[in-house]
Amino acid sequence: MKNVTLPDQVCQVFQADDMVVTIGVNMDDGLFGPEDVCLGDIYELMQDARAQKLILNRSGNSQTVAEGSSIGVPHSSVTLIARYTMMASDGERVELLALRLEQDGSYWVLPLSPIGMGIDYTLLKMEAPQPSERLLDLLCISFGRGTLITLGNGAQRPIEDLSVGDRILTRDHGPQELRWLGKVTLRAVGAYAPVVIPAGEIENAGDLIISQHHRVFRYLRHRGGDVAKPEVLVQAKHLVDGERIFIREGGYVDYFSLVFDSHEVIYAEGIPAESLLVTEATVSRLPSDLAAEVQARFPGVSQNQHFGIEAGPQVVAALRHDVAKRRRGTP
Secondary structure (H helix, E strand, O other): OOOOOOOOEEEEEEEHHHEEEEEOOOOOOOOOOHHHOOOOOEEEEOOOOOOEEEEEEEEOOEEEEOOOOOOOOOOOEEEEEEEEEEEEOOOOEEEEEEEEEOOOOEEEEEEOOOOOEOOOEEEEEEEOOOOOOOOOOOOOOOEEOOOEEEEOOOOEEEHHHOOOOOEEEEOOOEEEEOOEEEEEEEEOOHHHOOEEEOOOOOOOOOOEEEOOOOEEEEEOOOOOOOOOOOEEEEEHHHHOOOOOOEEOOOOEEEEEEEEOOOOOEEEEOOEEEEOOOOEHHHHOOOOHHHHHHHHHHOOOOEOOOOOOOEOOHHHHHHHHHHHHHHHHOOO
């Protein structure tokens, strides 16, 4: 395959003026820096908002606009100025990053989770970035240290003790050779903080600690008429219920990623979960040192995503209902 040169980061961003206060102190203002926003204001992404592609490269300790970016001047600096937490009317929380392009002073908003147009989002929290924080690992698909992974012979081994060449049990293709094992240590804050699923909550044998965007396969025992199939893919963050399944913030977290020849479903603490999908979009969101290693080992970056039904709001509600019934011991 032809080798592909990847940038350090590819982001879909909106102009700060596209995210406007519809109710609150700063009526009609956009989402700019911390000094220009007010907690409690309600924002809405305008119906005519259009996402723009911002491509970044690392330059020493800074980030710069890369060639081919839809916005910004190549080689000019990009600064992360704030992290915002908002809540939609249905209770779903989203995080957004505020960015400034230094060449022209323009402000942009990068959602870390999908957001919809015409939906009310209440600003709950604003934080200044860490001094060394950059746009890293935005869609980290990783397991925490200590996660037990099922091998091809049925034995289990902590993920940090795996080696390239080990044969891992996959749901669809039997034992498959592990092609790459990546590790990164991150501050466990915001979107980088792991989801903790205590043993037994979703039939997992031990505590399952995974990144927020990591998807697990779940089987719906009780589903409504609009849910066509019982088996669904759900991001770990959507299982957080404020009771037993939670996001653990604070300190640092060691994340490990597994790559095979294909995008696979493996078993972590006995639960089927996805491996890292190798495509330009996902690799570009890894920390640059990991992205470079993945690129070197998988120059085609062209795996196909595993088929599955993505969990929407109704499915997430049904999954939480199943978990609640299991806790009560009811069928």
